[in-house]
Amino acid sequence: MPLHVQDSWDSTAARPPLRWRTVKPQHSALLALLAAFALYGLSSSFLSDPRNVPDSDRVVPLGASDILEQCASRRNTPGPSSDLFLRDRSDRFEPGTRPTLIKNVTLWTGARNGTEIVYGDIYLDKGLVQGIGYIPEALYTSRDTDVVDAHGAWVTPGLIDLHSHAGLVSAPITAGALELDSPNGPILPWLRSIDGLNTHDAAFAYAVAGGVTTVQVLPDNGHNAIGGQAFMIKLRKTSQRTPTSMVIELPYQLNGTRPDPYAPRWRHLVMACGESTRAYGNRMDNMWALRAAFAMARGFRDAQDAFCARAEAGLWDEIATQSYPEEYRWEVLVDVLRGKAKVSVQCEEAVDLDAMARLSQEFKIPISSFHGASEGYLVPGVLRSTFAGVPTIVLSTDSSRQKRETFRASEFAPKVLAENGFPIAMKSDHNLHNSRYLLYEAQQAHFYGLPPNIALASVTSAPATSSGLLHRIGILREGADADLVLWDSHPLQLGATPRKVWIDGILQVDAERSRIPIPKGKNATARREPPKVPDFEAEKDKAVRYEGLVSLRPNMTVGGRVAFRNVGELYTRDDRDYANFGLDVREGNMNVVVDRGRVSCVGEACEGENADVVIDLRGGAIVPGMMSFGPSLGIEEIENEPSTGDGARVDALRVNVPKVMGDIGGLVRVSDALQFGTRNALVAHRAGVTYATTSFLKSAAFSRGSFIGGLSATFRTGANHGMERAAIIKSVTALHVAIGRAAPISPSYPGTSVSTEIATLRRLLLKGEDENTETGQWFKKAANGAIPLVIDVSSADVMATLIRLKNEVEERRGSYMRMVFSRATEAHLLADEIARARVGVILSPSRQFPWTWDERRLLPGPPLSNHTALATLLKHGVTVGLGAWDASHVQGTRFDLGWAVWDSNGLITKKQAYELMTTNLEKILDIEGRVGDMGELVAYEGGSALDFTSKPVAIILPARGLVEMM
Ligand SMILES: *[C@@H]1O[C@H](CO)[C@@H](O)[C@H](O)[C@H]1NC(C)=O
Ligand SMILES: *[C@@H]1O[C@H](CO)[C@@H](O)[C@H](O)[C@H]1NC(C)=O
Ligand SMILES: *[C@@H]1O[C@H](CO)[C@@H](O)[C@H](O)[C@H]1NC(C)=O
Ligand SMILES: *[C@@H]1O[C@H](CO)[C@@H](O)[C@H](O)[C@H]1NC(C)=O
Numbered sequence: 001m002p003l004h005v006q007d008s009w010d011s012t013a014a015r016p017p018l019r020w021r022t023v024k025p026q027h028s029a030l031l032a033l034l035a036a037f038a039l040y041g042l043s044s045s046f047l048s049d050p051r052n053v054p055d056s057d058r059v060v061p062l063g064a065s066d067i068l069e070q071c072a073s074r075r076n077t078p079g080p081s082s083d084l085f086l087r088d089r090s091d092r093f094e095p096g097t098r099p100t101l102i103k104n105v106t107l108w109t110g111a112r113n114g115t116e117i118v119y120g121d122i123y124l125d126k127g128l129v130q131g132i133g134y135i136p137e138a139l140y141t142s143r144d145t146d147v148v149d150a151h152g153a154w155v156t157p158g159l160i161d162l163h164s165h166a167g168l169v170s171a172p173i174t175a176g177a178l179e180l181d182s183p184n185g186p187i188l189p190w191l192r193s194i195d196g197l198n199t200h201d202a203a204f205a206y207a208v209a210g211g212v213t214t215v216q217v218l219p220d221n222g223h224n225a226i227g228g229q230a231f232m233i234k235l236r237k238t239s240q241r242t243p244t245s246m247v248i249e250l251p252y253q254l255n256g257t258r259p260d261p262y263a264p265r266w267r268h269l270v271m272a273c274g275e276s277t278r279a280y281g282n283r284m285d286n287m288w289a290l291r292a293a294f295a296m297a298r299g300f301r302d303a304q305d306a307f308c309a310r311a312e313a314g315l316w317d318e319i320a321t322q323s324y325p326e327e328y329r330w331e332v333l334v335d336v337l338r339g340k341a342k343v344s345v346q347c348e349e350a351v352d353l354d355a356m357a358r359l360s361q362e363f364k365i366p367i368s369s370f371h372g373a374s375e376g377y378l379v380p381g382v383l384r385s386t387f388a389g390v391p392t393i394v395l396s397t398d399s400s401r402q403k404r405e406t407f408r409a410s411e412f413a414p415k416v417l418a419e420n421g422f423p424i425a426m427k428s429d430h431n432l433h434n435s436r437y438l439l440y441e442a443q444q445a446h447f448y449g450l451p452p453n454i455a456l457a458s459v460t461s462a463p464a465t466s467s468g469l470l471h472r473i474g475i476l477r478e479g480a481d482a483d484l485v486l487w488d489s490h491p492l493q494l495g496a497t498p499r500k501v502w503i504d505g506i507l508q509v510d511a512e513r514s515r516i517p518i519p520k521g522k523n524a525t526a527r528r529e530p531p532k533v534p535d536f537e538a539e540k541d542k543a544v545r546y547e548g549l550v551s552l553r554p555n556m557t558v559g560g561r562v563a564f565r566n567v568g569e570l571y572t573r574d575d576r577d578y579a580n581f582g583l584d585v586r587e588g589n590m591n592v593v594v595d596r597g598r599v600s601c602v603g604e605a606c607e608g609e610n611a612d613v614v615i616d617l618r619g620g621a622i623v624p625g626m627m628s629f630g631p632s633l634g635i636e637e638i639e640n641e642p643s644t645g646d647g648a649r650v651d652a653l654r655v656n657v658p659k660v661m662g663d664i665g666g667l668v669r670v671s672d673a674l675q676f677g678t679r680n681a682l683v684a685h686r687a688g689v690t691y692a693t694t695s696f697l698k699s700a701a702f703s704r705g706s707f708i709g710g711l712s713a714t715f716r717t718g719a720n721h722g723m724e725r726a727a728i729i730k731s732v733t734a735l736h737v738a739i740g741r742a743a744p745i746s747p748s749y750p751g752t753s754v755s756t757e758i759a760t761l762r763r764l765l766l767k768g769e770d771e772n773t774e775t776g777q778w779f780k781k782a783a784n785g786a787i788p789l790v791i792d793v794s795s796a797d798v799m800a801t802l803i804r805l806k807n808e809v810e811e812r813r814g815s816y817m818r819m820v821f822s823r824a825t826e827a828h829l830l831a832d833e834i835a836r837a838r839v840g841v842i843l844s845p846s847r848q849f850p851w852t853w854d855e856r857r858l859l860p861g862p863p864l865s866n867h868t869a870l871a872t873l874l875k876h877g878v879t880v881g882l883g884a885w886d887a888s889h890v891q892g893t894r895f896d897l898g899w900a901v902w903d904s905n906g907l908i909t910k911k912q913a914y915e916l917m918t919t920n921l922e923k924i925l926d927i928e929g930r931v932g933d934m935g936e937l938v939a940y941e942g943g944s945a946l947d948f949t950s951k952p953v954a955i956i957l958p959a960r961g962l963v964e965m966m
Contacts, residue, residue: 061316070324071308078251078264078340080471085479090127092248092481092504094239099125099145100505101135102486105155106528110461110475114453122155124482124505132478146507148486148500153523156456156491157476158213158483158503160463161438162344162394163371163427167217167233167243168193170201171431172853175744177201181223186280187293189269189332191228193219197243202850203435204235208508209864210436211485211498212428214248214473216268216463222276222346222372225289229332230268230344232467234483236503248469248481266468267335272346273356275405287355294363297333300326304334342368342468344394348405350375353382360386367391369466371427374409378547380420392423392466396433397444401680401888402639408548411891412540414458415449424454425463434849439491444892446492447948449540452530455492488518489527494895494947495902497522497862511863519862519905531948534941552682554955554964561600562615562954562963563608564592564939569621570602571914573935583624583919585911592622597961599937613965615954621945625690625936625955626893626917627714629822629842629925630884631698634681634715635673639886646673649696651706652775653752653760665764665775670694671713671731676721680887685718686966687891688945688952689917690936691729692717693925695736697792697822698886706748707757709736709792711778714927716936718955718964726959729930734820735782737761738792739802743852758801765809765817783809788818788926790842794854796826803830803837820924822883825855828869831876840924841873844883846896861903871904874912881921893917898946910946934959 061067100123107118109132123131123140131139140147168179179196182188197217207215214234220227231247238245251265277286303325310319326334335341345367347353353376360367366388370376373393376383383391397411410416414424426441428434438459446455454462464474472481482505489496499518501509511518521527542550570586586602593601593608601608608614636645650657650666657666674694684692697709712733719727739758742751765783769776782789793799799821806819821827822842827834834841848858848869861868873880882900884890897913908916918935922928937956943949955964 060314061320064311064316067311067324071304071311073264074304074308074338076264078266078468084471087128087479088126090481090504092234093127094504094506097127097504097506099123099130099140099143100148100482100502100507101140101145102148102150102155104152105150105486106152107132107476108154108156108456108491109477110157110457111477114457114461119152122476122484124484124502127482127504129476129478129480129482129484132476150486152528153499154487154490154528155476156211156485156487157460157464157474157480158485158501159211159438159459160425160467160474161207161212161215161428161430161435161459162369162392162425162463162466163396164215164217164430164435165221166203166207166215166235166430166435167197167199167201168219169431169745170198171203171206171850172856173431173743173745173851174853175749178744180219181221182219182228183279185224185227186277186286186289187226188220188224188228189226189293190329191219192231193217193228194231194233194243194247197231197233197246199237199241199243199246202856203430206849206860206864207430207435207438208235208501208503209498209860210438211487211491211501212435212438213483213485213501213503214469215430215435216344216467218270218344220270220272222272222274223279225271225273225277225280225286226293226333227270227272230270232268232469234503236506236508248472264340267332267341268467269332269336269341269343270346271343271356273352274346274348275403276346283351283355287359290359291362293330293333294337294359294365297330297337298363300330301334301337336365337363339366339388342466344369344371346371348372348374348403350379350382352405353379357382357386364388368468369394369425372396372406374406374413375548377410377413377416378408378544380417380422383417383422384420390422392425392462393417394425394427394463394466395445396427396429397441397448402886404638404641407638407679410543410548411444411448412536412543414445414455415540416544418450418454423462423465424450424458425466426458431851434847436849437847439496443492443494443496443948444895446530447533449533449536452492488522490530492530492948493527494531495522495899497902499863509863514863514866516862516866517905519902522902532943533948534951536951552679552686554966556965557962558613558965559596559962560612561596561608561610562594562613562956563606563611564594564622564954565614565616566619567592567617567622568619569623569944571621571623571911572599572937573624573919573933583911583914589619594956594963597956597958597963598933599956613963615939615941615965617939617941617953619943620939620941620950620953621943622937622939622956623688623914623945624918625938626688626914627921628684628689628692628717628884628890628893628917629881629921630844630886630890631695632680632887633684633692633884633890634675634678634694634717635670635696636887637675637678637680639888646696649706649710651708651748653707653756654748663773663775664769665708665773665779667708667710667774667778668696669711669713669732670696671711671728674713674715674722674728676715676719676727680890681717684887684890684893685716685955686952687893688938688940688955689890689893690717690938690955691715691931692890693733693921693927695734695790697736697738707737707739707752707760708775709738711735712790714925714930716959718957726934730927732787733925733927734788734790735778736790736792739798740792740794740854741852754798758798758805762805762808765805766812783813783815783817785816785818788820788840788924790820790822790925792822794823794825794852796829796857798854799824799827799830799834803833803839806837806839818926825850825869826857827878828859828867828872829857831873831878834873835877840879840881842881842883842921842924843870843873845885845889846870846882846900862905866905868900868903870900870916871907874908879920879924880916881924882916894945895948898944901946910944913946
């Protein structure tokens with residue numbers, strides 16, 4: 001791809017049209033020469049000594065004052081105007097908004113390093129925080145004030161997400177509104193995300209429901225070396241209904257695109273390096289593209305300085321034939337070099353961070369934040385060596401191991417980097433992850449060791465500081481913007497949900513008004529404090545020592561007797577009631593003795609004398625290992641590195657199946673592709689997800705895979721190899737197909753039509769393919785109910801068609817089909833019909849988002865709806881399991897369950913939650929009895945497995961007769 005570069009130094013914006021020339025990257029060395037000549041030219045034309053000019057020759061030109069003003073404006077530094085703190089109304093105030101008094105709050109203000117807490121009231125008016133603490137009655141009684149009694153609940157500043165693509169990839173994703181990642185890279189400083197921002201993106205409202213009030217919209221996802229200019233926008237609907245009115249402190253006047261020289265605002269620029277920039281060459285090409293661009297900008301800056309030195313010295317005759325040296329394409333990079341832009345850099349590995357640090361020093365580029373920075377925690381010295389101070393590190397705990405360059409990412413990175421003095425900002429990377437759950441990122445960072453004050457700052461004051469907006473957002477003080485969130489529990493508690501959200505003093509979300517109750521116990525006194533998280537100090541040190549690739553094998557295995565003391569909860573499989581099997585629960589302080597991998601004694605009396613190992617669980621839990629259902633676990637090492645996976649499969653609806661396969665559908669089996677010991681599988685095992693059913697069908701919006709998804713397999717995640725005893729629980733578990741509209745960013749888009757897919761399925765189930773082929777054989781089994789047919793489907797309309805098809809097949813064949821809907825985003829709309837048709841449902845992910853058109857009628861849960869899809873389906877008697885979004889999210893499975901319990905408001909007990917990922921999945925997939933008393937048990941130290949108080953310390957494996965210690 002060509003690198004577009006302007007070829008002359010002296011053209012000005014005032015002299016259109018500009019002439020462009022295209023330089024191929026390999027010819028870019030020419031640029032350096034051009035730059036050298038140009039600088040030489042400038043110095044010979046007006047760098048001669050001003051003292052040699054006689055006074056009488058000095059002529060002051062007509063436009064002199066304009067030039068002097070422009071020259072002076074070079075030195076303006078962006079930031080709040082001096083009277084900002086005196087303002088009594090916000091520029092964003094919407095006339096007619098009533099003042100609000102929130103009484104009796106516990107206010108996390110963000111001040112004093114995130115340690116200041118104010119107990120009292122907070123008063124909002126004119127879009128601003130007008131008072132905090134004691135609010136004299138006279139201030140509000142005379143006005144028409146909305147009064148909210150918070151009963152001491154937590155209030156924080158509105159959350160800020162520094163890394164979002166909301167509005168550029170809208171929800172649901174449509175081909176007509178895909179504005180991310182311009183293909184015209186790699187150097188695109190002139191692009192501006194605000195020019196592509198879709199104000200109708202459904203993601204805005206969902207994010208606000210999660211307490212997110214401001215996001216930085218990045219025009220690029222790391223594909224371009226310079227992706228363009230980002231904008232900080234507030235997520236509320238404005239009365240103007242425009243992108244412009246969403247931007248906080250727009251750096252331009254509306255009538256022009258120049259930064260306002262008199263009240264300069266921060267500009268925001270995005271740069272990237274690493275794997276994603278490969279569209280335009282390799283890592284070396286990328287860095288050269290950056291250096292060439294900044295050399296160009298530096299040339300302009302120096303020319304401007306030389307020009308202004310003449311003008312300011314009154315040497316007008318020397319510049320009589322010149323105009324202010326600038327070039328529209330590069331002006332934002334000149335502003336970067338003048339320290340007027342906040343630069344966000346997306347890089348992951350040491351090699352990339354190091355290259356960026358050198359670039360930053362070479363051109364004196366102030367980098368305000370590194371995004372991703374997976375290996376940042378391994379090279380803090382490099383991060384610190386960038387020009388102009390300590391950058392903020394923008395991290396996510398969720399996306400590790402999806403790319404080769406992020407393979408060494410660690411959940412302990414936030415803690416390590418904070419200990420090294422770096423400000424931390426947690427990000428969602430919407431639309432990779434749903435921005436609504438930004439707070440969950442901070443909660444997980446806290447779980448893995450980040451102090452509570454820093455964790456809360458990571459989604460409020462730290463991103464505000466990094467983006468240059470702390471004077472308005474990310475902090476609550478008198479004069480700040482009135483963006484705040486009232487929470488139902490301490491914001492670092494799992495499942496914490498906004499009750500109310502204000503932006504610019506305008507109420508956006510109101511659970512009270514929507515009559516959504518606070519789930520019982522959610523606001524209990526114990527949940528008004530941050531959770532007491534486990535100690536991960538040793539694990540953190542190991543992550544650094546082994547550069548992110550810590551051994552995931554057990555520290556020790558014990559074949560003899562292990563005594564667990566102080567067990568608070570024991571959940572085992574209930575063998576007595578096999579027909580309706582579920583879990584058996586015992587609670588209270590117990591001892592549990594395990595003998596050769598089997599529980600041999602439970603109760604206070606079980607001392608476990610002669611035990612080989614005694615483990616104090618300190619009130620922890622012993623619960624069944626959970627099962628993951630989804631794609632990729634155990635069939636690939638790195639999701640976005642096809643060389644580590646199974647390779648390309650044929651989609652029989654799109655290409656011809658190779659003749660030699662002798663099978664019209666090209667049906668393949670996961671059991672033929674299993675890889676044991678992948679990091680994802682071992683991480684899952686250590687996180688209590690001890691077995692998995694994996695299919696080839698990606699459930700993510702971005703790549704659904706083929707219509708026929710092949711045959712899934714169920715295996716143990718901790719097994720060393722496929723021939724180990726009990727490693728494979730079932731080699732053919734279910735037949736999978738996917739039916740639905742492909743998302744426009746999926747590789748298979750536009751794919752085959754829904755009607756074609758259903759017609760094909762009907763034929764395969766009813767007419768039957770030749771039974772001597774794999775396809776014929778397995779679809780016949782599915783039609784007869786000998787194997788579950790799992791259909792990846794989101795749309796309720798398609799589900800309705802499938803239920804009718806099921807009835808038709810059963811009538812014609814006299815059979816009972818075991819049909820299962822997975823993903824099933826809109827299943828709640830048909831809960832009754834699904835229950836009556838006895839179709840099992842595997843919701844994945846457990847918290848949904850309208851990524852695609854087929855998912856737009858989801859049930860969002862509190863504070864937007866009283867019920868969740870999960871609770872609705874269970875209430876109607878549907879057998880429901882939960883699936884995994886992708887392999888790297890499996891580690892958080894137990895938190896998903898705990899969260900689902902809170903969101904259900906008492907409808908789902910903890911026991912039922914475990915069943916969702918154990919016995920329910922087994923029933924749905926027809927593998928009951930395959931696990932039975934051979935199922936692993938996982939011991940958690942410190943508290944319940946379903947919250948942030950515990951960590952897994954041992955896994956009991958009856959099948960192998962031993963206990964693994966971690
Ligand atoms: C901010 O808080 C963190 C964690 O509590 C602490 O390590 C750090 O020293 C504090 N920084 C300042 C400037 O007080
Ligand atoms: C604030 O709310 C808490 C919890 O409801 C209550 O105990 C306390 O008395 C309230 N304080 C004030 C000043 O109203
Ligand atoms: C643009 O608008 C601003 C205020 O809205 C005004 O001060 C300025 O003179 C205008 N500039 C031009 C070039 O019209
Ligand atoms: C929790 O919320 C409920 C319902 O709003 C309320 O009745 C109860 O007093 C609250 N509990 C505490 C400890 O604030």
